[in-house]
Amino acid sequence: MTTNIINAIPEYVMTAVVSAVIIFVIRAVHTYVHNKALTAKTAHAKQLWSFMDQVADTAVASLVSADKTGDQKFTAATAIVQDALTKQGFTTVDVKAIEAAVQAAYEKSPLTPNSTQHLVPYPYEGKEAVITPAGKAVAIDPKKGDKNA
Template sequence: MKVINDVVEWLVQTGLLSVLAIFLLKQLKPVLDNKAQHSSTEQSKALWTLLEQVADMAVTSLVNQDKSGREKFDEASMIVNDVMRKQGYRLDSQVIHTAVQSAYEKSELTPTVKIKKEDK
């Protein structure tokens, strides 16, 4: 036990312990930063997936209602905003509109307009 105490005391007195600690921190910082960035990316992916699912459900629920396209879009945006706020997420309206528009375009239940090219 005395030998261990002597070694630790020697490391502290010579400053080697400080140098070793600084070296380890410099080596670990990129690893920790990478982990934090990866975690942030995964959270963003999960949030976007949730947003897409909510937007898909909102668009699907409004397909057969007797309203104009703009009214359906606005109502779907409100539904998505309310659901996301209840989940604890406050999103910009532009992000919500983008998700609703994407859901509308992906939905097989919504009508699509095909433009015919006239032969000249």
């Protein structure tokens, strides 16, 4: 009886080891497949955003000289981008994302003035003041005051 128990111990150990290895392999394969799926989703999203930006730039550029109001141009550009995305198989794109891409394209287009500096008459002393658009101003260094230009 004890010999049967002693002889069964290696068999139980072997079964436990094989079971543990199988569980480990299944978890490793699951993690690998999950990471590959995430990588594929990331690549797909990157491709979608890149394509959407290109189409938005093209749509906005094609409407620059159109005889329409700004809202009409924006709506037309949004429709063009949405149609192009649908034709390429991107059917689950949020309209807000398309509108954001079109808005970004308008901000880069000739429809939006983007000169770096504008000269305007200074209110006194007969001089001209240099007005720098938002986001282009040089930060003031607290050690130098506002004379760091």
